[in-house]
Amino acid sequence: RTVLFVCFLCLYVCLFLKTFSLFELGVVQTEGGKVEGKSISLGSGRSMDIFLGVPFADAPGTFEKPRPHRGWDGILQAKDYKPRCLQLTVLMNDYIGSTDCLYLNIWVPHGSSVSAGLPVMVWIYGGAFLVGGSMGANFLDNYLYSGQEIADRGNVIVVTVGYRVGTLGFLSSGGSDLPGNYGLWDQQAAIAWVHRNIRSFGGDPGNITVFGESAGGASVSFQTLTPHNKGIIRRAISQSGVALCPWGINRNPRKFAEEVAQKVNCPTDNRMAACLKMADPGALTLAGPLDVSASPDNPIVFNLVLSPVIDGDFLPDDPSHLFHNAAEIDYIAGVNDMDGHIFTALDVPSINSDLVDTPIDDVRRLLGAYTKEKGAVGLNNAYSTYTSNWGSNPSQETIKKTIVGVGTDYIFLVPTQAALYLHADHATTGRTYSYLFSEPNRLGGPLLPYPSWMGADHADDLQYVFGKPFSTPLGYWDNHRRVSGAMISYWTNFAKTGDPNNGGSSVPVNWPKFTRSAPQFIEINSDMNNNYHFLLRELLLTAHFLIFRPCPLNPRDDCEGNSHTNNQVTFKVT
Known part of the structure; x- marks a missing residue:
């Protein structure tokens, strides 16, 4: 009887521990190397893995497309947000952030077992293509773009991505020497990274939804229209912004590029692009503020000039002609x-x-x-x-x-x-x-x-x-x-x-x-x-x-x- 009692006790303890233990992914292998996040309990037998600051590309060169990350040795501790991309402060008299900013954050919910095959939602933040970050505004460590509630309540994986904004993200000469759309390329690189790697986090690479608001909503629209995302995106949500918005495309980018060039002491002739690429990134950021001297005769929307352009590559034509791609x-x-x-x-x-x-x-x-x-x-x-x-x-x-x-x-x-x-x-x-x-x-x-x-x-x-x-x-x-x-x-x-x-x-x-x-x-x-x-x-x-x-x-x-x-x-x- 003693032996039988001990067996029943062991069985009960095992069942108890299984019911109340936290399921977690532990160390995850990505194409760049191993990453380890943090696991939290959500109550009622649910848990969540959170990975913050996972690189999806290398630190980008000035006015260059994003490059694949070179990878790392050992286990990368992905437990803290990385700095947002270099951008102006609220008063537009200084800048914050870093040029090494192409990172993403992942929330993975678990129920009675470690998750597998979950739908994936990739968030693209707004901010007039001028400001913003993958974590959003923060008040007492309560980050606006924390994906925890969406992931838990909807049982989906949530990913938020960083991308270049302002001058470094969207300045264009209107020609092939400085084509622009670098921020859009960053977004596309992040979406492609998710498609290649999300299975290791329990996600379904065949079921990716991109969603975003304002400039992020327009970015979502652009990402569905570009031929470079064919077969990667399955669904999309644009909140308060689409590619056809009057602020969505800059149709005369050369004018503003020359204004920026003059502010950083670069020529405005055929040497302009080469000079701008060698200029200090902070100075370039400060050279692209928003003109807020608005009036009914000069609405603020007309001053949103740092935006995507029709470059013949990411956007091979006017957005209104690209809906066949979606x-x-x-x-x-x-x-x-x-x-x-x-x-x-x-x-x-x-x-x-x-x-x-x-x-x-x-x-x-x-x-x-x-x-x-x-x-x-x-x-x-x-x-x-x-x-x-x-x-x-x-x-x-x-x-x-x-x-x-x-x-x-x-x-x-x-x-x-x-x-x-x-x-x-x-x-x-x-x-x-x-x-x-x-x-x-x-x-x-x-x-x-x-x-x-x-x-x-x-x-x-x-x-x-x-x-x-x-x-x-x-x-x-x-x-x-x-x-x-x-x-x-x-x-x-x-x-x-x-x-x-x-x-x-x-x-x-x-x-x-x-x-x-x-x-x-x-x-x-x-x-x-x-x-x-x-x-x-x-x-x-x-x-x-x-x-x-x-x-x-x-x-x-x-x-x-x-x-x-x-x-x-x-x-x-x-």
Whole structure:
């Protein structure tokens, strides 16, 4: 009996330890060498491996494409974030970061066994192609782009990547001597590294979703359009940014390159590129600040000049002509309902104050800047459309909200619509989905810095996608957790199956596909219910899509339906 008791006791202890032990990957072999992260307990028998600062490329040369990493001996301790890429500080009078910055971070969840074959979500951060980092903003070691909540709640692997920004990432001479797009090449190198190595971390290299916001959302769009990612990306999510945005492509890069050259004492003739490549990286970074002297006549969006270019390589043609490359990619794209607020508040500061009137003429001035190429007729048509429901004496709230609406439409909404139509038109197996995020900004109210009528500002969606209402619960309410839970469910279901409704996580309402004949979308907020789970897009765009339309929607036609071969995407006033 004693022997039998001991056997039962040993069996019980083994089962107990198996139930409550942490599963972990331990040391992982990558193409560059061995890496070791850290393992944490998530409770309820779940655990997670976290690898921070894994190199996916060597330290890049100035204005050179990323190079494969040379590898390392021994075991690389991947337990801390690496510095972000060299970039300007908030005041733009100094720089931070490092030129050795091509690293990525990986979150791998485990349940009752070590994970294998998990879907992979690769995050590309935003920041106007000027600033940002793979870890995001940090408050008391709470990093915005921590992938822990997404990975745990959605049972997916999350990867966040670093890439060059500002002058070092996007300066271009417009020629082959300084072609630009170095930041996009960094992103592509990271995605390719994930495709080659993620199986060792328990991921499925055949199921990679890239997602990003703002410049990151546009980057996602570019990554689906370039021929260099054929067969690597299976799904993609663009939040508040697509390749067709008016700030997405710099069509006159030489002008700014010459301005930078003069600031670092380089010639502006055929010796310029060689000189710039030898210049101090810090000086080059300081030479590319953003001009923030905005006004309704000179909107801030026109000053975002450090952006991708049509280089004949990464982007062999205008983005509107490259959607055939995304034909097999499932795609989600959407905007926040007041995405333009952060920009129009710089153009027209009075919109944020209840105590300062916003002149009606500011609406006309802003529209005039956006429709400059269309002349007086275009401006008058646009103005009459946006003011058609004003009446004879519009309130200040109406005027201020109209300005935000104009900015949102021009900078984000209409280009996103065009990208959705083009993706749906060219899709073979790829599915298309559209959304509008409208959870009100948490800083809106009579005693707060934003007006009480504020909707979702630019970047407001980030805290919900990355699960901050769960990781920092004291800073949020239950309605915020509903929004966050819904977004994580939609996003990770989509990463698993290509359908945001199906993938193991419950969602509040069904999300219909977007097609040209049925351009449907969902509105994401804390009050989602089955009474309005989709609307026809035309209802939203009565005063939107008819004003600013990226042309051509039919890739080889101009806005008047005439065939053309140039690389211009203009905006039409109907």
